[in-house]
Amino acid sequence: MSAQKRLTTLFSRYAVVIIFVIITLIAIPPSGLSIKYIVQEIITRLGRNSFLVLALLLPIYAGMGLNFGMTLGAMAGQIGLIFAVNYGIANWQGLVFALLVGLPVAVLLGWICGLVMNRAKGREMVTGYILAFFINGIYQFFVMYMLGSVIPIRNRAIVLSRGYGIRNTLNLESVRQSLDNIVMLRVGGYTIPLVTFIIIALLCVFVVWFKKTKLGQDM
Template structure:
């Protein structure tokens, strides 16, 4: 019997690694992200693009996509894996856009109306998605993916055949010439294009300055907070302060040395909204609801026994995610400026999930910073790979296919690794009992 304790002690000792061990562990845990950092650096080098161009593109893409990626975090928290069902949220957003475009309400008013219309739709869709996922516990991801395809069928049915027949609509700019069905592409310029982005654009250097200052304040506050309760893992905040100061210096340098970077503008309000959603994701964890998400996510059985209504919590998580996805799609489209009625939403889930995973998230763990890092890396690759492919292999197409492969591949590998880990853990659990 006493052998057990000594075994346990030994195991604990095994966990406290030396410095080399820690570095190894960090490298291993962030393998995917590091691999992509290397890939991006290669890509940037071989694409021959200027850093300023890439940065400009990147900022547009971050502003465009971040919200969608961030909408994935809560279902992961609740143990439901990567919500491929955000496609359905995106559809809710597009339904709203088509309605608002039809009513010719433009600008920020139009955008807000879109939010107003898409939210109840997304809540409804999210509710049904959640109900379905409760029926397919353990297979949530495949179920949400197939559900996305299924919903896409219904969506097409609605816009291709119901408009003009069951739903009367006379609008030659939206409806196909035959009078039935919505056109393939809808131009949003003069509508809600840049409704949010265009509110206020700030020079990059100024934006960086503000962000770095905010980061410094937050991290110092957190450091002091954790120091008060004697937590030992607070060095990371000091590290962040250091990094933010570097950023601050960079922003000042950008202002002083007038490079091509000074032409880059940041859509300030959009970024603000993204920051707000980040704060929301952090905030929710610290509430009762968030604690329930975490409990359900870690162990449904224990949650059930301790009186938490597991099914309801899971539905709530999916509803939140779906609503955020609908808003995310609105932000995405107001930036793109054209709605591809039957295509804009299709790849939304896949690209958002790939970005999140590249940032180092997994099926069971995802954070804001992983989402942001993931978006930066994934979209850098997107920007540079066609040109890098052309310069390196003589074919831009190779680069294009490569980035598609990367998106699918990273999801595949990540899912595979997760399943493999689960299998090992199940075995270990057997042994330790």
């Protein structure tokens, strides 16, 4: 294969990435941002966005669509964070608490989603849309009406003025960058959130291992 053909194949395969990189490089000088700042932001956002990518992989493997499975998981995670803020659990302990609360909810929602999807083969996209809206309705009912009325809330700062229901926005400063701040590795003036990348690497290994299991191959 000639060099020109290899370049053509490479560009056609990675056209989106190449165009994005070119546009980004062109936009750096007019932005007025320093290279150090941009590299540091790339490192920070790489860790943050990697979790989103990993959260999308298994739902895609399972045929649940690009975003619908992650929507259910996000709702479960938000419920966990609400209770973490309510009980005043901060830092990485707050994230672990949110995980322990949200994981059973996510498993339940995933099980329900799987039951529905198995009955909607060939119509997964539309079914995923409707399912996400349906679960969102239940989530809104739970958060806006049950919390504070049926389920007691200690932290009144997160409750609506009517006395029940959770505010639309919560202050998550107590758990912000809690994983990143556990161990910060400083290399050449840049800070690398070591624990965050270790967890991402472990999750990547889990996804690869899971795909090799019988359940993963059946998805």
